[in-house]
Amino acid sequence: MSSFNPRHKIATRTRLSEVRYEIRGELARRARELEGQGRSLIKLNIGNPGAFGFRAPDHLQRAIADHIANTDPYTHQQGLPEAREAIAAFHKARGTPNASPERVFVGNGVSELIDISLRALLNPGEEVLLPSPDYPLWSAATILNDGRPVYYRCDEANGFLPDPEQMEALVSSRTRAIVLINPNNPTGANYPRALLERIVAIAQKHRLLLLVDEIYDGILYDDHVFQPVAPLAGDLPCMTFSGLSKVHRACGWRVGWAVLSGDPMACGDFHHAMDLLGALRLCANVPGQFAIEQALHGTDTITPLCQPGGRLYETRRALIESCAASPHLSLVAPAGALYGFPAVVGDAARGFDDHAFALEMLETEDVLLVPGSSFNVPYRNHFRVTLLPEASVLREVFSRIDRVLERRAVTATGQRSAVA
Structure with a gap:
């Protein structure tokens, strides 16, 4: 007879208490509860194009359909040979040194490859x-690969660009890598060449791996x-991550890749570690890999969306104009990516807590946002929205945001008057 006590809790890894992912966390769970009650929500928490009516381009869908009969077996742990050849050719054309199929790793989205690369390194x-x-x-x-995050500031006053001097001051004897996210999520910052060259110089000086x-x-x-980083890095080891999910609007296909560039001798052990870890999970999703060649070497379908009249451009315009018209918001206009990262300012910012604000927006205005502090910043007066809805929807969202912030500003003003 079993002696198991049903009240005995299964212990979990202690380091999970250090991990935050509010993009799909507590607020998202509350949103599902509200939807279960029949509420209709505007969910701006995830950069998920398919949820906003975007489709992966037809020529990518056809590439998968035409090869579906060949997708049943496992493939090589680094990915389909033809997919890796297409990725290597793309990176070679834009100046990545030593770009070759042998140095390409295909994964189940960039997320998996980030985890594998840090497991191989730390x-x-x-x-x-x-x-x-x-x-x-x-x-x-x-954190989950037993490393320690050390944060370099990307200040709003500097357009959310990092300060290389402050970055270098953080380097210690235990530093192994510098991570760059460019164009940036959540801020939309786009790093200029001169800045990237200075960061590359820091990595070279301290023999650090660049994870880009x-x-x-x-x-x-x-x-x-x-400006891609790998061509600037030259012989310095650099791992560049990209995939189909954002530019090609195919998040659910879970197709990402990483390209290891730099001196082959310096990268050899890391390459073997990546290969081993890739082999342990057998291989990445096979059907989506057949779309890679068409994605990288076929018709450009993203640029028209980012130009005047294009859907992403016009929604970005709505974001910029809405923030400019509000007395309660400021914004560094996103130069790229799919997000805006507004700040709450003025009287509305007095005693402001971004998580409480996001919960209020959800409960009273049927809008799901992501608190800015979820992105590992020390301040609590920002929030993130995605640029994927139609412009008219985003304008409506910001009218609701202003309504909540106006109530907060009036309350803060009344409290200040009472104290005076």
Whole structure:
């Protein structure tokens, strides 16, 4: 007869208490409860194009359909040979040194490859320099692979660009890598070449691996130009991440890749570690890999969406105009990616707590936002929205945001008058 006590709780890994992912966390769970009660919500918490009516381009869908009979077996742990050849050719054409199929790793989205790369790199207690704000998966993967995140500031006053001098001051004997997210999630910042060159110089000086998240590399607005890091890094080891989910609007296909560039001798052990860890999970999703060649070498379908009249551009315009018209908001206009990161200012910001605000927006205005502090920043007066809805929807969202912030401002003004 079993002696198991049904009240005995199964213990979980203690380091999970250090991990935050509010993008799909407590607020998202509450949103599902409200939807279960029949509430209709505007959910701006995830950069998920398919949830907003976008479709993966037809020529990518056809590429999968035409090869579906070949998708049953496992493939090589680094990915389909033809997919890796297409990725290597794309990166070679834009100047990535030593780009070859042997140095390409295909994964179940960039998320899996981030986790594998940090597992291949880190020993317990070793450090990774991460941007603040960051995409929280980077922090979580560092922590869960027994590393320590060390944050370099990307201040709003500097357009959310990092300060290389402050970055270098954080380097210690235990630092192993610098993470760059460009164009940036959540801020939309686009890093200029001169800044990237200074960061590359820091990595060279201290013999650090560059881990470069470029998943939004084709999503830029106005006259902004994307500068890949690998061509600037030369022989310095650099791992560049990208995939189909954002530029090609195919999140659910779970197709990402990482390209290891730099001196082959310096990268050899890391390459073997990546290969081993990839083999342990057998292989990545096979059907989606057949779309990679068409995605990288076929018709460009993202640029028209980012130009005047394009859906992403016009929703970004709605964001900029809505924040400019509000006495309670300020915004660094996103240069790229799929998000805005407004700040609450003035009387509405007195005693402001971003999580409480996000919960109030959900409960009273049927809008799901992400609190800014979820992105590992020390302040609590920002929030993130995605640019994926139609412009008219985003304008309606910001009218609701202003309604809540106006109530807060009036309350704060009354409290200040009472004290005076």
